[in-house]
Amino acid sequence: MLREQLGAQAEAIRQLTHQLDWFKKQLFGPKSEKQVYDLPGQDSLFQPDEAPLPEQPDDAEKRTIKAYQRGTGKKQRDDDCLNDTGLRFTADVPVEVIEHLPPELTGPEADQYEVIGSKTTYRLAQRASSYVVLKCERPVFRRKGTEKLITTPAPFNVLDNSLADVSLLAGLLVDKFQFHLPLYRQHQRIQQAGITLSRSTLTNLVKRAIDGEPAEFGK
Template sequence: MTTLTDENTRLAAELAASQVQVLASKQQLAWFKRQLFGRKSEKVIHDISTQGQLFTLPSPESSLPTHYKPVKAHTRRLKQKREEEVNETGLRFTDDVPQQVIDLPCPELNGSNAQDYEVIGTKDTYRLAQQVGSYVVLVYRRQVVKQKSTQTLTQAPAPSNVLEGCYADVSLLAGLMVDKALYHLPLNRQHQRMLDAGVTLSRATLINYVSKGIELLRPIVIAMRKHMLRQHTLAMDEVPIKAGRTSISTQRHRQMKQTYFWPIYGPDDEVVFTWSRGRDTQHVIDQLRGFNGVLLTDGYGVYPRAIQQLTQQGQVITHATFRVDEDITALTPHRPGRAQLTHPVLHNSLF
């Protein structure tokens, strides 16, 4: 009985040792597979004796004899210079781009034989550069004078600002809104750019600036919309845009709300963007109230329903839908042609 127990103990120890060796072998095999077939295989340099060298010259004894053939002379057309190009490098820019002239001295004029040289002209080399920050602090330094007889102090008045009591210049207000709306640069990135440029302003201050700047532009938008409603032809479309957060009670409370822009395009290249939370008929009615003419749309169902209600109220609106490459000459006799339209429907050839 004791012999069987000892034998069983010995076999169990050998089995455990064998399992350890098998596990170590599996780990080594996995390592070799990663070296041959994994990401690290690209870093391994394999010296293949049968493969030729790409960047070394062949030995003279192994090179083949060189043969030559005559080639006819030819001429090459020079690159034509555009009218707006400044120089042969092709750099094009308008007069609105600021330029900084850097004068480079000629070493010969500072040497021992400088009297042997004279300046007969200059050559310009243009390079496009970028500055670290585009912000500048305007300091209006006003003189304070004192009248000698009455000892009265007088100073020049400070220049007026678009926002009373605001540190922002009108150029900053315009830049914030243009960068946000035209170049899709949100205010948080503009705020970070200001901090990197050394200007310390809170993000809430930027939001306040943009909000007040929008209110300054509201009368212009109202005037444009009134002018467009007096035209004979308008194009209208709806474009989805994410804005705001959904309700917390819903399951998708962390997602953005689906809202809509309603661009209205007039014959004088005027575009007015209105906004609504949905694509209901009432928003179309509110925007077209007072319009009499031809309305071009993509055929969405809210437009016929809105036109029907406006017609019952006394307005005269003709609804027209169109497709790509559809002839709209009958609708626009003063500018004939064929419309090449893409969604959203905004194109000059409509009018």
């Protein structure tokens, strides 16, 4: 009776060991990404004992490679670059001049120094808002000796009774169709600039601008 129990336990241990080896093979052995096939008659390409070792070069073929050092030479700039930083811009780009005065020229002994030249540094900056409100003031007047009031007419606008300047219409169309910036993102940008405007207003402006006559934009 005891011998039969020991034999059954030994058989169970053998089966469990076989299953454990199979699971280890699934985790750590060569396998396909889809399904593992255990073919005893097929040799494995990943057996550590049979895998060919890479050939080691002879001592005569070994050579020392110098460590790579990143170059610090100056970059080649085009002739039309503004300065060594490579910043270029056209004449219609607004330039804000900022004067930096050292303490020597603003202190109590400033009269002891004289300015003999200046150095210029250019930097590309970004402002919080790219929008501006045009405040058009139109005088209301009358001829002396009369009571009739005269109001200066409003400047021409592409869209009648619209809050949008032609520059805003052009910007909406260019950002949407050339730079693929959706109107809801343009609306978010306008809100971040501190301007309250509904998204439907932008949609209507774009629609009216597309439906308008091209000649109106050239007036």
